[in-house]
Amino acid sequence: MATSPAERTLRPLRSRRGLAWLLAAPLAWLVVFLALPVAIVFSISLAQQTLAMPPYTPILVWDAVEGLRVDVTLEHYAFLIEDPFYLEALLGSLGMAASTTLICLLIAFPMAHAMATAPARWRAAMLLAVILPFWTSFLLRVYAWTGLLAGRGPINQMLLALGLIDSPLPLMNSNLAVQIGLVYAYLPFMVLPLYAALDRFDGSLLEAAADLGATPWTAFRTVTLPLVWPGVLAGSALVFIPVTGEFVIPDLLGGADTLMLGKVLWEEFFANRAWPQAAAVAVCMLLLVALPGLLRAAWEFVRGQRQGVPAVAARGGH
Amino acid sequence: MSRRRWPDAVARLLGCLLAPALLVSASPVVAAEEPVLNILNWSDYIAPGTIPAFEAETGIRVRYDVFDANEVLEAKLLAGRSGYDIVVPSAHFVARQIAAGVFQPLDRARLPGLANLDPEVMRTLAAYDPGNAHVVPWLWGTTGLGYNVAAVEERLGGTPPASWQLLLDPANAARLADCGIALLDAPMEVIPSVLIGLGLPPNSEDPAHLDRAFAALEAIRPHIRYFHSGQYINDLANGEICLALGYSGDILMARARAEEAAVVQTLRYVIPQEGALVWFDVLAIPKDARQPGNAHRFIEFILRPEVIAEVSNAVRYANANLKATALVDEAIRMDPGIYPDAALRARLVANLPHGPKFERRINRAWSRLKAGRAR
Incomplete structure (x- = not known):
């Protein structure tokens, strides 16, 4: 029986030891930079706040008489439910993340499409234009917006000069400023995955659809969209997840009525010195953001098991 | 808002891992200190000539960092191993920090310049720092x-x-x-x-x-x-x-x-x-400071009337050094917003x-x- 090229290259790894070594590096990375910090944050969330260095009680206490004693409390999680403030902040963050993702998608899709269909000699330059802002500090770029949006800033000056407004618009320190800043900062994270997806897209499929009588809209809906859907999902995740926890942009551009989780976390940690409470907020945030992804992965794994093929192969199939 | 520098973070991580092994060498025997001093002060809060003058006189190299909120400084201090020898918290944060064991007591024998300070200010500060044991006023x-x-x-x-x-x-x-x-x-x-x-x-x-x-x-x-x-x-x-x-x-x-x-x-x-x-901002030495001797030399330097007067002139805040008042620019010394008269001072509350x-x-x-x- 003939083996496919993929199986041939995979063969040396069939030896279990080789596979184990290959997986050791990413596994170690995950343990050191994901599992360990999360475990530390989780353990702090179970401790009591106190006046000491660090400002929480140890959760494992060694007692000469009783031996090892575990001293944990769930009160910080109970407080998250008791006080509606956290829910309001969560809704504020999720709303901002959803609108940012949607706006980024609407702007990025035409951009990525233009890049993918542009003549080859232009593509590198266009790609560079998208990536170029990353060469400057993120903080600096957000800070630059405070100047642009200021009452006497260039945007207001221009609108005044054009006679569109009579007095400067209060753009700064508003939810609008935060929205502008978020879309500006996260747009490249939407453009790049979409570009990657659209770049692989075979344009002749659309011609075929047109030959078969599809309108451009039908062709887009039934041919383009399903094929670039993974790019849309990847871009949306890259925008939605970090925006949910964003702190810098709402802090610099936001007004007093901007209520987002990142600021609540800051307040618990710095203003209240409530490290355990801040840790509880962080753990819940992580669960909330990671849970949909984990559920999807679990579902695919189960589906793969049922069909009797490895989950990885099942996913590679479509 | 500052991002932590990587080498620092790596050094700290290594420090955590190696701490048990190093406990012996880190005993509190006063070894000869490196000629280095790490200061963490508020932004825009010192005269341009203060640090160069201290470095020229003592040969101690100063690494000067700034922060912009008491809360941020406090989080650094409570986490421990901040790496700083001098920090400048506000007095109303200090009571809690002293209770948490963040600062070391001052060696008053090495600070004869304390005699220059306004006794009234020191009495007010004693409400935060009993016996004026840990902190020295910077500006108010x-x-x-x-x-x-x-x-x-x-x-x-x-x-x-x-x-x-x-x-x-x-x-x-x-x-x-x-x-x-x-x-x-x-x-x-x-x-x-x-x-x-x-x-x-x-x-x-x-x-x-x-x-x-x-x-x-x-x-x-x-x-x-x-x-x-x-x-x-x-x-x-x-x-x-x-x-x-x-x-x-x-x-x-x-x-x-x-x-x-x-x-x-x-x-x-x-x-x-x-x-x-x-309110008062004060100089304090963290308990785990590596150069407490240099920190004392810096505080004594700041207690000189001419040094702190130059700082007041540069940043337009009053200082608590009675002998320095005459050396402060007249425009600042006579400004009721900076040096309020006795009647107004009586209505100030800590x-x-x-x-x-x-x-x-x-x-x-x-x-x-x-x-x-x-x-």
Whole structure:
């Protein structure tokens, strides 16, 4: 029986030891930079706040008489439910993340499409234009917006000069400023995955659809969209997840009525010195953001098991 | 807002892992200190010549970092191993930090310059630091009102009162809303100030008093453009806002910048007649400082009248060194916003520390106020 090229290259790894070594590096990375910090944050969330260095009680206490004693409390999680403030902040963050993702998608899709269909000699330059802002500090770029949006800033000056407004618009320190800043900062994270997806897209499929009588809209809906859907999902995740926890942009551009989780976390940690409470907020945030992804992965794994093929192969199939 | 430097983070991680192995070598025997001193001070808070003069005289190389909020400094200190030999917290944060065991006691024998300090200030500081054992005053100031003279007079029709009513009277706030009102994003500064304005005890923990303070703020909330502890300096100077509840030195710095700006603005700082909060920033040595000897030399250097007078001249804050007053520029020494006269000084109140439950209540009510949501 003939083996496919993929199986041939995979063969040396069939030896279990080789596979184990290959997986050791990413596994170690995950343990050191994901599992360990999360475990530390989780353990702090179970401790009591106190006046000491660090400002929480140890959760494992060694007692000469009783031996090892575990001293944990769930009160910080109970407080998250008791006080509606956290829910309001969560809704504020999720709303901002959803609108940012949607706006980024609407702007990025035409951009990525233009890049993918542009003549080859232009593509590198266009790609560079998208990536170029990353060469400057993120903080600096957000800070630059405070100047642009200021009452006497260039945007207001221009609108005044054009006679569109009579007095400067209060753009700064508003939810609008935060929205502008978020879309500006996260747009490249939407453009790049979409570009990657659209770049692989075979344009002749659309011609075929047109030959078969599809309108451009039908062709887009039934041919383009399903094929670039993974790019849309990847871009949306890259925008939605970090925006949910964003702190810098709402802090610099936001007004007093901007209520987002990142600021609540800051307040618990710095203003209240409530490290355990801040840790509880962080753990819940992580669960909330990671849970949909984990559920999807679990579902695919189960589906793969049922069909009797490895989950990885099942996913590679479509 | 500063991002942590990588080498530092890596060194700290290694430090955590190796700490048990190194315990023996880290015994508190006073070895010869490296000629290095790590200082963490507020931004824009020293004269340009102070550090070079100290380095030239002692041969100690100074690494000077800045921070912009007491909360950020406190988080660094509570986490431990901050790596700094001198830090400059505000006095009302210090009581809690001393209780948490963050600082080492000063070796007074090495600080003969302590005799230059104002005994009245030292008595006030003893409320935070019993026996003046841990901290030495750096500079002090007040929390009051700064405003753009032309913009405010135009809207209120005449010279505004030197009173908290300029801000707290909803009629005044409404008339100033269009030119912009900013408040410090610091409940522990603003709430006591409002209590003073309402004629209530500023350090009150009485829920009825707090309700009145928050009700007064809610009444003017629609007219407040933003809450921020640093942005108002530039905005006052540029005319983006016309009234700020802020720190004396910041507003006076804005005044100096406004006089140099393209469109010249005239700013005024007032300590309201009802009284105001007085606060002190202090020098302290963390318990785990690696160069406590150098830190003592720096504090003694700062205690010299001519050194601290130069700092006051540069940053426009009063110092607590009695012998330095005569050396401070006359324009600063005679400015009632910086060196208030005895009658006004008698109405200045120090901010006392509160318990964690009370602070959480205030902070939460503050967040709700800022977000424009009812309590």
